Amino acid sequence: MTTPGFSPIRQILLKVHSRCNLACDHCYVYEGADQSWRSQPMTMSPAVAALAARRIAEHMRRHDLPWATVILHGGEPLLAGRDRLGEIVAAVRSAVPPGRTVDVSVQTNGLLLDDAYLDFFARQGIRVGVSLDGGEQANDRHRRYAHGGGSYRAVAQALALLSGRPDVYSGLLATVDLRNDPVEVYEELLRFRPPRIDFLLPHGNWTTPPPGRPAEQSQTPYGDWLVAVFDRWYGAGAPETRVRLFDSLVSLLLGGPTGSESVGLASIDLLTIETDGSIEQGDVLKTAGPGMAATGLHVADHSFDDALAHPALAARQAGLAALADECRQCPLVRVCGGGHYAHRYRAGSGFRHPSVFCADLARLIGHVRGRLYSDLRVGAAL
Numbered sequence: 224m225t226t227p228g229f230s231p232i233r234q235i236l237l238k239v240h241s242r243c244n245l246a247c248d249h250c251y252v253y254e255g256a257d258q259s260w261r262s263q264p265m266t267m268s269p270a271v272a273a274l275a276a277r278r279i280a281e282h283m284r285r286h287d288l289p290w291a292t293v294i295l296h297g298g299e300p301l302l303a304g305r306d307r308l309g310e311i312v313a314a315v316r317s318a319v320p321p322g323r324t325v326d327v328s329v330q331t332n333g334l335l336l337d338d339a340y341l342d343f344f345a346r347q348g349i350r351v352g353v354s355l356d357g358g359e360q361a362n363d364r365h366r367r368y369a370h371g372g373g374s375y376r377a378v379a380q381a382l383a384l385l386s387g388r389p390d391v392y393s394g395l396l397a398t399v400d401l402r403n404d405p406v407e408v409y410e411e412l413l414r415f416r417p418p419r420i421d422f423l424l425p426h427g428n429w430t431t432p433p434p435g436r437p438a439e440q441s442q443t444p445y446g447d448w449l450v451a452v453f454d455r456w457y458g459a460g461a462p463e464t465r466v467r468l469f470d471s472l473v474s475l476l477l478g479g480p481t482g483s484e485s486v487g488l489a490s491i492d493l494l495t496i497e498t499d500g501s502i503e504q505g506d507v508l509k510t511a512g513p514g515m516a517a518t519g520l521h522v523a524d525h526s527f528d529d530a531l532a533h534p535a536l537a538a539r540q541a542g543l544a545a546l547a548d549e550c551r552q553c554p555l556v557r558v559c560g561g562g563h564y565a566h567r568y569r570a571g572s573g574f575r576h577p578s579v580f581c582a583d584l585a586r587l588i589g590h591v592r593g594r595l596y597s598d599l600r601v602g603a604a605l
Contacts, residue, residue, distance in 0.1 A: 229540050230490035231286040232527045236294045239267045240303040241498045245332050246369040251426045257509035264498045266303050271500040272311040274522040276318035282527040283323050290324040301335040305343045312347055336381035341388050350393035357408035382415040394419030401435040401444050405451040419465040426510040429569035429579050446586030472591045475558040487560040491539040502530050511568040547575050559584050
């Protein structure tokens with residue numbers, strides 16, 4: 224039975240490897256304020272994987288969950304190797320009671336993807352997402368090797384293989400950079416036939432603003448960038464791909480659920496398990512400062528319910544009540560949801576603020592609402 228006032232954990236991000244074979248300068252793990260990755264074991268051990276699997280199964284039984292999602296993450300998760308990844312997935316699935324499902328996915332930079340890995344993922348029933356920021360120039364602004372060379376060409380070769388494997392291909396993740404042309408980025412990503420694209424705003428907050436964020440808060444460069452992509456996507460007629468942020472906004476505007484923690488008022492349902500077994504919140508919170516994602520809990524000694532009772536997670540389960548006064552009074556709040564939790568942070572006063580992207584979100588939501596409602600009125604008149 225669910226703890227009163229809380230929603231159970233349905234997404235578990237397993238940090239199976241804590242190092243990376245790229246040196247992306249916009250990486251929130253290695254370039255962010257929290258450098259705790261340095262003290263993490265390189266790879267999740269079989270013992271920690273077994274403890275994590277036990278906690279996942281325990282939580283599913285306790286809350287009668289028919290399914291849960293496990294995301295293999297890093298660092299670069301493929302550095303763990305096929306044997307270790309197979310052991311971790313087998314440990315989770317063997318621990319879960321019959322009749323319950325664990326969907327497994329992996330988020331990778333794609334550099335190690337080859338036919339052997341794709342066959343492995345197909346056998347294991349693992350979906351694969353790849354991080355790519357656009358065409359060669361756009362991607363290689365940030366996603367580079369330690370020696371400074373760009374990663375695009377190697378990733379493009381991997382995606383040529385992955386795009387022919389609909390049995391495992393889940394989509395692309397791209398971080399927005401205002402210097403890149405938005406429509407060009409979208410169309411470059413379409414070349415790889417992704418089932419879904421996830422556009423992420425760069426992680427920033429009121430203390431450490433995102434790149435190019437103007438001092439004048441009424442300006443909306445990120446909103447304008449996303450509006451351009453939305454109009455290209457929405458105006459295509461037949462859907463060319465799903466875009467997670469846009470799908471979520473359309474659903475919320477029509478009274479449905481969100482599919483993203485970046486918008487909407489749904490309770491957080493994700494936990495991170497580090498390679499040493501530490502239970503943490505979403506690791507994007509590490510952009511706010513050292514220890515911001517930490518709970519002090521460990522899979523050896525604590526359940527996921529213990530994590531849900533932690534004050535930091537409890538605050539993220541409070542929905543509308545946890546938001547700043549300005550947000551609660553805003554007519555867009557049930558769609559915006561205050562924006563991504565990490566983007567609300569201000570040193571000295573915490574997370575009870577509007578998103579640093581507040582004006583951008585308002586610009587995007589207002590535009591999407593206008594396009595959607597206009598089409599609904601036209602349709603109703605026919």
